[in-house]
Amino acid sequence: MAIFFHFGMNTFTDSEWGSGHADPSVFNPTLLDASQWIRVAKDAGFSRVILTAKHHDGFCLWPSEYTDYSVKASPWKNGSGDVVAELAAAAKESGIALGLYLSPWDRHEASYGKTMEYNEFYMGQMTELLTRYGEIKEVFLDGAKGEGEKDMEYFFDSWFSLIHQLQPGAVIFSDVGPDTRWIGDEAGVAGSTCWSLFNRSNAKIGDTDSRYAQEGDELGHDWLPPECDVSIRPGWFWHASEIPKSPLKLLDIYYKSVGRNCLLLLNVPPNSSGLISSEDIEVLQGFKELRRSIFSNNLAKNAIVNASSTRGGYGNSQFSPQNVLGEGIYTYWAPEEKQSNWTLYLDFQETVSFNVLQVQEPIHMGQRIVEFHVEILSKYGWKRVTNGSTVGHQRLLQFPTVESRYLKFVVDKSRADPLISYLGIYKDQFSVLGNIPNATSWNYVNGSQVLKQITHNHSQIETAPVQYM
Secondary structure, X not given: OEEEEOOOHHHHHOOOOOOOOOOHHHOOOOOOOHHHHHHHHHHOOOOEEEEEEEOOOOOEOOOOOOOOOEHHHOOHHHHOOOXXXXXXXXXXXXXXXXXXXXXXXXXXXXXXOOHHHHHHHHHHHHHHHHHHOOOOOEEEOOOXXXXXXXXXXXXXXXXXXXXXXXXXXXXXXXXXXXXXXEOOOOOOOOOOOOXXXXXXXXXXXXXXXXXXXXXXXXXXXXXXXXXXXXXXXOOOOOXXXXXXXXXXXXXXXXXXXXXXXXXXXXXXXXXOOOOOOHHHHHHHHHHHHHHHHHHOXXXXXXXXXXXXXXXXXXXXXXXXXXXXXXXXXXXXXXXXXXXXXXXXXXXXXXXXXXXEEEEEOOHHHOOOEEEEEEEEEEOOEEEEEEEEEOOOOOEEEEEEEEEEEEEEEEEEEEOOOOOEOEEEEEOOOOOOHXXXXXXXXXXXXXXXXXXXXXXXXXXXXXXXXXXXX
16 A cells, blocks of 8 residues: 655645646745655555645646746745655655656646757756666656637656656556556545556556446456545645545545455645644544554454365465465465366364455466355355456455355456465454344255345445545
């Protein structure tokens, strides 16, 4: 997971999209402490941060040689400050990866709208950012631009080449990658089907079909893992009148982002003093505690695991089904080749109560699983409790609470022989869905099961759509 820091002139003008004409004298975060930002991120379990080095208003948080509209024209530290430098130093000291956002749209720069001149200007600023501040792990790009603004052609391919030349280890984020892609909304919600595969030729920065971005493409030719961006507050910049989302809301987003094969990029905007607000810190700590309470104890950890088949035979420990209880993607269960029955059988050795499934593929071997389902053994026989499409790096599925000693994980369809690196079951006692006693009735027809979901006022798995921000 990563944290986005939206910080700049908008923080002081109570706006989201600045005009580019605000006086730099308003930028004066007298208590700015980048080390506090990093501590907050690290303490909450995040491993990367991204800073808006320049937002759409064109104000630069570093002393760029290409414009005077920057921190050097502000009263903060008498014009000698550098937010990017302070954050880079704090991140390096704490072992947190650093990413940067440099807005293509610039409402202050006079050359904006002049294609050649502005692209040279932009690449000059990008070069400053990628050569002054050590290792950069991600460069975040977008196509945001207001209606009625100047026409502008961005030389994205040239930008991509420059970034990879100056920071070979950096991933580039945009609607079309080339390394990671936007999920298509700003609500932090991926599609319930979510492929890392994608066709870049089917998308355009600033104009991508949201459903295609959310779901990816099973037949895609490009590998573009998705990122879900969302803000902890209604806006992306800090506003005194706004309050953060609750820890439970962040948990719900976690299930629908990290739990759907995505990186979660959570925006936590510093306030006008230059600090992360205490109410945001409290929410982040509550979110961390919810994750710890649910996922620190895999209820399947002592299970005996068998499989429909094992590559190399049942004595082959390299591909043993028992591998799915060990964390990490480099050990996994693999079935015999050219099979059509792909099933893992778990005996927990005691009856357990659970309502969350976690499953992972060894993603370095590709994303393979198309459809799967889970069954438990009851006194009436095997019954299906949930099903899903796509796994990828990680899939989390919630369902009404069930109890059983035995579980079957069945892959129904796969692009190639399915491989499973991890399987866990958990008890979520906090989410609304997790607290519903088994709200599902089961019909058995000729020895087979038919799942019939009874709809209660609050028992549908999918919640109402989150409004985009």
